[in-house]
Amino acid sequence: MNITSEIWNSPSDYLRARAPDHPVHFFAPAALQAQATRFLKGFNGLVTYAVKANPEQAVLSNLLAAGVTAFDVASPNEIRLLRELAPHAALHYNNPVRSKSEIRFAHKTGVKSYSVDGFREFSKIQDIVPASGVEISVRIKLPVSGAVYDFGSKFGATPEKVIELLRRVQAAGYIPSITFHPGTQCEDPQAWEAYITEAAAVARAAGVTIKRLNVGGGFPAKTAQGVPNLEQFFALIDSAVSKEFSTRPALVCESGRAMVAESFTHATRVKSINDNGDIFLNDGIYGGLSEFPVLDVRRSYTVLPPLGDQRSKTNRLAQVFGPTCDSLDVLPNKLSLPADIADDDYVIFQNMGAYVKGVTTDFNGYGQLETVTVLSL
Ligand SMILES: *Cc1c(COP(=O)(O)O)cnc(C)c1O
8 A cells, every 4th residue: 555645643643533444554754764863873884774674665765865875675676666766876686596687687777786605696697797896795604693583594605615705706806795694683792793703704714805794684673672772783893893804894784674663563453352352453474463473573562442442451361363264373472462452442563664564465355554654653
């Protein structure tokens, strides 16, 4: 659905005025711009945004307005989206697996930075993209924990292979860089330190001076357990790079979740409560709550009854199902909800800006998701 042109004061104003029966994604542009400013001020390098976390046009436009000039893209459609909005933005194509036609498309549209984690993918790029002025970032993986979801099992080369790839990248005349991604919602800043130490060691072993070090996304967003101190992550990254590299590479980060999560809340509605007290929401794991079974990220949530109603301060633990006829469509953890929660109440989840919009399906006829702009959440 399209962004509404109206701006509402708050989610509760909208929900009470309109009583929508579909899930609503509430967006506070001011919160997004404030978070972008926090990254731009705090991170000592180029701040890019990982488009897959939330590709809504309003998100991209607000990031551009806040001063973000570079984006991590993973597909031709993400490239097209950015080229329409910001023809001159720097695009980093950091999905290390691409078809030949995807590489041709990226080259044609002026993409000058690619990540690789294998010899075959690198030679595909060599066949299509001339080396001059083009950066190849070799993606390294380590057995580092700290993230709720480890990307290393899918992407990244071992240190030995990174050494060989860096040498080939340099010999072929491309600009050599290193990239890594510690995994999403990584709450342990020492994961970055371990990666930076290893990146410096492999660059030394390869005899290659890297131009840039991309420290990935993976920065944590706020959860029910607390607000991460991003500045502490930035400071640790900066000092580890100074300590480990004799020639300091320029730094790049490509946050998705931490950039966008806190600028959206997600309102779902109680469709029905069965005779056991189980609750059926109008959204579930095939829609906006798809991360719940995969990542153990606890969000805060509140209940908003229709106008004039009050709910009890006594809570009960309730099993919560999504709306589809699939028995997998259930939240992994019970929610603590008012004992007298009723049909048509809204359950509003906080910090839902990442990985909702792009992954909502229309399974079973659901998946209608409206985005509404608000002044504050
Ligand atoms: C998904 C992804 C990101 C963003 O990760 P977050 O955990 O959302 O910050 C950054 N870089 C790459 C290569 C990715 O695949």
